[in-house]
Amino acid sequence: MINRTNPWVTLARERRYEDRYLGVDLDQLRHESGREHPHVALRFKVFGVAVLPVDPEGRVTLIGQYRYVLDRFTWELPRGSGPVTDDALATARRELAEETGDEAESWLELLRLDASPGISSERVPGFVAWNLRRGPAHPDPQESLRVRRLPFAEAVVESLSGAITDGPSVALLLCLAERARRGDLPEDLLGLVRE
Secondary structure, eight states, rough: OOOOOEEEEEEEEEEEEEEESEEEEEEEEEEETTTEEEEEEEEEEEEEEEEEEEEETSSEEHHHHEETTTTEEEEEEOOOETTTOOOOOHHHHHHHHHHHHOOEEEEEEEEESSSTTTTTTOOEEEEEEEEEEEOOOOOOOOOOOEEEEEHHHHHEEEHHTTSOOOHHHHHHHHHHHHHHHHHHHHHHHHHHOOO
16 A cells, blocks of 8 residues: 655745745755755746647647747647636636637646646646637737647657657647547547547
8 A cells, every 4th residue: 555644844944936926935844764854846826738729630739939948949739827726727728819819619638737746836737629710819929939730640749759848748649649549539539630
């Protein structure tokens, strides 16, 4: 049987930084072994959503942008964030419309990821969206986005080859591919992504 009790005691917590997205804490911890040490924790006030939109031709939309912290250009699924108190699906709908102009009639939450559980409380719900209607995109003014549409199977290959490196994007693509392989999807979505 797996022991799921918390082995840590928080001896002290000092908030080192805070903004509207997160707080950075320096915690002093004691492990059940008796060892004490400092631990940096990023406690997020937002969650990051990821959306895998599938159009009527079975293509997915990737968003390309230069990521400042990585110092390189990346291809990802539409991504965004919302306060942890907000509804994840409402946030996903908003981000899809902002970045691609798409609105979807059909939605399915495929997963909820912990982004980096050793240091961060950030959660990432992941959705697939289909039965899309195209409209004009309206990204945030500080976003310089490129849009690329490709067949679902090609996007899966790119996630396996390292061309797509964003963790939630890779996880969503592979999760949808596996569920399609098992036939564990609504029929209309299955028809769009099965080879």
